[in-house]
Amino acid sequence: MALDNDTRLNSLGFAKPPADTRVVVAMSGGVDSSVVAAKLAEEGYDVVGVTLQLYDHGAALAKKGACCAGIDIHDARRVAEDMGFPHYVLDYENIFKDAVIDEFADSYLAGATPVPCIRCNERVKFKDLLETARDLEADCMATGHYIQRKIGENGPELHCAADANRDQSYFLFSTTPEQLDYLRFPLGHLPSKDATRELAAKYGLSVADKPDSQDICFVPNGNYASVIEKLRPGAAEPGQIVDTDGRVLGEHNGVIHYTIGQRRGLGIGGLEDPLYVVKLDVDTKQVIVGPKSMLSTRTIPVREINWLGDEALASRPEWEISVKVRSTRPPRTAIIRPLSDTEAEVELLTAEEGISPGQACVFYETEGSRILGGGWIWKGR
Structure with missing residues (x-):
């Protein structure tokens, strides 16, 4: 029996026409989020663009290669104007400082190697901004991240991007099941970044040829030390x-x-x-x-675990999985031994070099593309 047109799901997974589906798009001003907004607008969705001002962009107006600076806010606004949907800029400076920058400075001073982009997704974009999207009565929130959301037997699952070179799963492991239910990632299935830029050109976006951001947004040119000295004088x-x-x-x-x-x-x-x-x-x-041999590590203590598996983490004495300890390294086979629902010991079958407290350890299926969550590496007991 054929489905009635009214019960068919639209491309965002809702049983109603796109025009009746409101979606908030988190717009950084870069090509990825701009393409998401333009694509959904062209498909007829009720799009609302939101850009976060995360720090004093007055000093960053001429700074390229970082998201959420003044020029990026301008670019996001221009895309919204060209595509004909509303756009808002929200001042999140205090939230960003409290939730991301201060911890970055303190953990760096403690000898750790922090990954602030993960905390930004976890504590700002997928928490406060997501709540703002709900306040705007949006059905969902879409971002330009390269990751896939698939529906499994037990609900939405997080999967690696189709293009392994663009995959951002390392930075999104802390996405909770509740957040995943509300989020959409329209670029995750694309074969390459070139495909994204082709879409940008198709929609006539001014950011079609804009370079990718390389640095942490508040760390110009990757100079961590100079930023820490400003944040913590005398450090x-x-x-x-x-x-x-x-x-x-x-x-x-x-x-x-x-x-x-x-x-x-x-x-x-x-x-x-x-x-x-x-x-x-x-x-x-x-x-x-x-000597270099001292950098090799096989046993990693992990805490603050966000588990995305179908069974509870502590329901088994151990799991055979794959893990990433750096965003640029491929997953490696490992055994995870839970100590609680949020803490575990990870044993790498092959030693890794340069593992540092403050980095993330992200869990993957040994076969397939599913992300099972992850946690934060610490010094242990």
Whole structure:
């Protein structure tokens, strides 16, 4: 028996015409979110564009390569005007500072390697902005992330993007089932970024050739240390570079200038074997260096786990999964042993180098594209 036209689902999964379906599009001003908004507008949806002002963009007007700066707000507004849908700019500076920037500074000072883009998605875009979308009586919220939402036996599931080179699952592991029910990701199935730019050209968008953002939005040119010094004056205090036996090998001008696994820029040449940063001791202001072998890790303590599997995490003593410990590395086979619903020990079958507290450990099916959640790497007990 054929479905009645009124009961067929539209492209966003609702049993009503696009014109009766309101969707809030989170618009950064880049090509990805602009294409999402234009595509949905062309399909006849009731589109509302929202751009977040996350920090003082007055100083960033001429800064390219970061989202949510002044030029990006202008670009998002222009796309909305060209496509004929309303656009709002919301001042989220205080929320962003409290939820993302302050933790970034504090964790970096504690010797961790934070990933603020994950916290921004978790605490700002998929929390406060999502609630704003509900307040606007939107049926759903759409973003330009490269990730797929698929309907499984138990409801919406999170899956990797079709284009592995653009996949953003590492930055979205903390998306909860409730958020996933409300979110849509219209670009996740596209084969490449070129396909996105072709759509931008098709819609005549002014941002069609706009470069991708590369840096963390509030960290110009990737210079973490300069940002931390501004946020936490006096943080760049000098100290000693020592080996694992405590021998002093040199001096440094602040722990914040170093990261786990770093080799270059240590200023301790003349040694037979190359040395790498293996530990940062903020309390003693020491940068500890050692051989590359000391960077290898197989056991990772993980906490604040967001689990997206069908069965409860703690329902089994262990799970065989794949994990990513860096956004740029492919998933590796691992065993996860739950300690509670939000804490676990992850054992990598093959050791990884340069794993640092503050990074995310993201869980994947061993076969297939589904993301099973993830958590935050910490120092352990």
